Amino acid sequence: MVDLSVNLCGVTLQNPVIPASGTFGFGAEMAEIYDLNVLGSISVKGTTFEPRFGNPTPRIAECPDGLLNSVGLQNPGAKVVAEEEIPNLRKHFHQPIIGNVCGFSLDDYRACCETVATEVEIVELNISCPNVHNGGMAFGTTPDGAASVVKAVREVCPRPLIVKLSPNVGDIVSIAKACEEAGADGLTLINTMLGMRIDIRRRKPVLARKMGGFSGPAIFPVALRMVYQVSKACRIPVVGCGGVASAEDVIEMMMAGATAVQVGSENLRNPFVCKQIVENLPSVMNELKINKLSEIIGIIE
Amino acid sequence: MRNEEVASKIFRLELAGEIPQLAAGSFVEVSVGGMYLRRPISVCESVPGKVTLVYKVVGKGTTQMTKLVRNDVVNCLLQLGNGFQIPESSRKALLVGGGIGTAPLYQLAVELRKKGVFTTFIAGFANQSEIFYQKEFENICDKTYYATMDGSFGHQGLVTELLPECDYDYFYACGPTPMLKAVTAAIATDGQLSLEERMGCGFGICMGCSLMTAHGAKRICKDGPVFRKEELVW
Ligand SMILES: Cc1cc2nc3c(=O)[nH]c(=O)nc-3n(C[C@H](O)[C@H](O)[C@H](O)COP(=O)(O)OP(=O)(O)OC[C@H]3O[C@@H](n4cnc5c(N)ncnc54)[C@H](O)[C@@H]3O)c2cc1C
Ligand SMILES: Cc1cc2nc3c(=O)[nH]c(=O)nc-3n(C[C@H](O)[C@H](O)[C@H](O)COP(=O)(O)O)c2cc1C
Ligand code: FES
Numbered sequence: 001m002v003d004l005s006v007n008l009c010g011v012t013l014q015n016p017v018i019p020a021s022g023t024f025g026f027g028a029e030m031a032e033i034y035d036l037n038v039l040g041s042i043s044v045k046g047t048t049f050e051p052r053f054g055n056p057t058p059r060i061a062e063c064p065d066g067l068l069n070s071v072g073l074q075n076p077g078a079k080v081v082a083e084e085e086i087p088n089l090r091k092h093f094h095q096p097i098i099g100n101v102c103g104f105s106l107d108d109y110r111a112c113c114e115t116v117a118t119e120v121e122i123v124e125l126n127i128s129c130p131n132v133h134n135g136g137m138a139f140g141t142t143p144d145g146a147a148s149v150v151k152a153v154r155e156v157c158p159r160p161l162i163v164k165l166s167p168n169v170g171d172i173v174s175i176a177k178a179c180e181e182a183g184a185d186g187l188t189l190i191n192t193m194l195g196m197r198i199d200i201r202r203r204k205p206v207l208a209r210k211m212g213g214f215s216g217p218a219i220f221p222v223a224l225r226m227v228y229q230v231s232k233a234c235r236i237p238v239v240g241c242g243g244v245a246s247a248e249d250v251i252e253m254m255m256a257g258a259t260a261v262q263v264g265s266e267n268l269r270n271p272f273v274c275k276q277i278v279e280n281l282p283s284v285m286n287e288l289k290i291n292k293l294s295e296i297i298g299i300i301e
Numbered sequence: 302m303r304n305e306e307v308a309s310k311i312f313r314l315e316l317a318g319e320i321p322q323l324a325a326g327s328f329v330e331v332s333v334g335g336m337y338l339r340r341p342i343s344v345c346e347s348v349p350g351k352v353t354l355v356y357k358v359v360g361k362g363t364t365q366m367t368k369l370v371r372n373d374v375v376n377c378l379l380q381l382g383n384g385f386q387i388p389e390s391s392r393k394a395l396l397v398g399g400g401i402g403t404a405p406l407y408q409l410a411v412e413l414r415k416k417g418v419f420t421t422f423i424a425g426f427a428n429q430s431e432i433f434y435q436k437e438f439e440n441i442c443d444k445t446y447y448a449t450m451d452g453s454f455g456h457q458g459l460v461t462e463l464l465p466e467c468d469y470d471y472f473y474a475c476g477p478t479p480m481l482k483a484v485t486a487a488i489a490t491d492g493q494l495s496l497e498e499r500m501g502c503g504f505g506i507c508m509g510c511s512l513m514t515a516h517g518a519k520r521i522c523k524d525g526p527v528f529r530k531e532e533l534v535w
Contacts, residue, residue: 022508025506025507025508029505029506053511053513053518054511057498057509057511057512058499059499059508059509059510060338060501060507060510061499063337066337067337067338067501069507069509071507071508074511206499216337267502267506268338268501268502268506268507269332269338269502271502271504271506
């Protein structure tokens, strides 16, 4: 028997496979499709203190090996998430849950975290959403901005705090280090990359918001590189995210330095992908002569 | 499997396999080789074990679909969306279709016929070469009328100009958004409309296809694609 378990910031996960925020809703629709209890954890949809409808449609544009989205954090607000969505997910899912907290000001981030944190095992602080004006990513693109929001939320967060970083920056390592020094317990890398598509027949951008976040297998090498650089420079654990679509990708991310791995876009085109990855991991581990998955974390020098 | 051109740039794709009876107005997400996202296509005809889709070639994915041949395996997500609900009180239905939007109305016409509802079908196309399933609709509906923009078949002009000739107590519509808006404005009775949006997942998890309605935010893929007239706030 191979050992798939990992320890993420003191929380034991039965395996490292986690659906990424925004690509699994709050789990209710997915629970109709398969038994979610095979998963290591679930990162639920990005939550803001106030409810949000998000951006105008079209919000989705296809790309080679990926897609752009400009959803813009549509969610029912922190109160509904804490009182309805997460309790509802608990009925189907008996593993740790990750809350994804977003905001537009320090107070907003704190209020959202205070409402959601007690309902989840881990808080993932999203300072990297490219789809809202003056929110999220505005904090995530400088070391000082990132540190300020991490400090503010750290004070009110009773759970392990993982900070989700944007790849749309010059020096990812300096931002990661600023988060670590400000009190983060872990880091998720990466959120989507800012992109754009044009419909050449209509001479208009495909997305109503013109630009959106690029995700999917196309960004895997970029995510892997950032996981590698940051995990070498920081002591706190890193969750790898970006383009993961197979058990092999999970192992590659972990070798680069990831303690756990999130799967995003692939859920949209193959709703069974997370379950399939969990099922395939043991045979891929056997083939690669890995007995204990946690032993390969960061083995690449 | 069969895949044949039934009108200008309009193909009929018949898929067989482990397929349940699919609801009229529901859709399937077809995986197309080389494309990252699946293509949402409405159920045009369904019996257990078989589904027929009618699609218009508009871009890369639908062009790719025309290359499917017998024995190719097509990966689809089935039973997506809510579909049309036929109210018991309605005895005289009007089906309004625009272009490729007439496709999902066929399975609906089949179900209305089973219920013994008097059915009038009106459809608008750009020109005669795009008309598909004319015989099929004529066989199953009590009355059928066509309008074409260039007058090459039926009435010359818009489908809404045919409304005064029709006798109905409820309507169902699918087609381009400007047509749906015109139909909603012109018809006093209640009805249901099937909408379109660019989709990420097609099953309700990504919030790519949201629509603000009179009853709050809805997902076209999961809460729709069919909405009641009073829900729409355009
Ligand atoms: C619920 C629903 C039912 C549909 N039923 C039918 C049908 O029965 N027959 C039919 O011919 N077409 C139908 N469509 C439209 C069909 O999905 C698009 O024409 C098709 O996806 C275009 O793909 P493409 O690769 O050829 O075009 P491209 O423009 O190359 O596609 C690029 C991307 O945009 C998306 N896209 C482009 N146009 C549309 C559109 N009008 N609606 C949604 N997504 C779009 C594609 O899925 C793809 O992700 C339906 C759409 C929806 C939402
Ligand atoms: C439709 C969609 C919605 C997303 N929503 C969120 C969100 O609410 N919060 C967040 O932190 N990340 C969000 N993301 C980013 C993903 O969680 C993930 O970081 C990114 O897509 C890269 O991973 P992938 O290539 O596996 O998709 C979203 C991504 C997509 C495609
Ligand atoms: S397309 Fe994903 S929610 Fe509708």
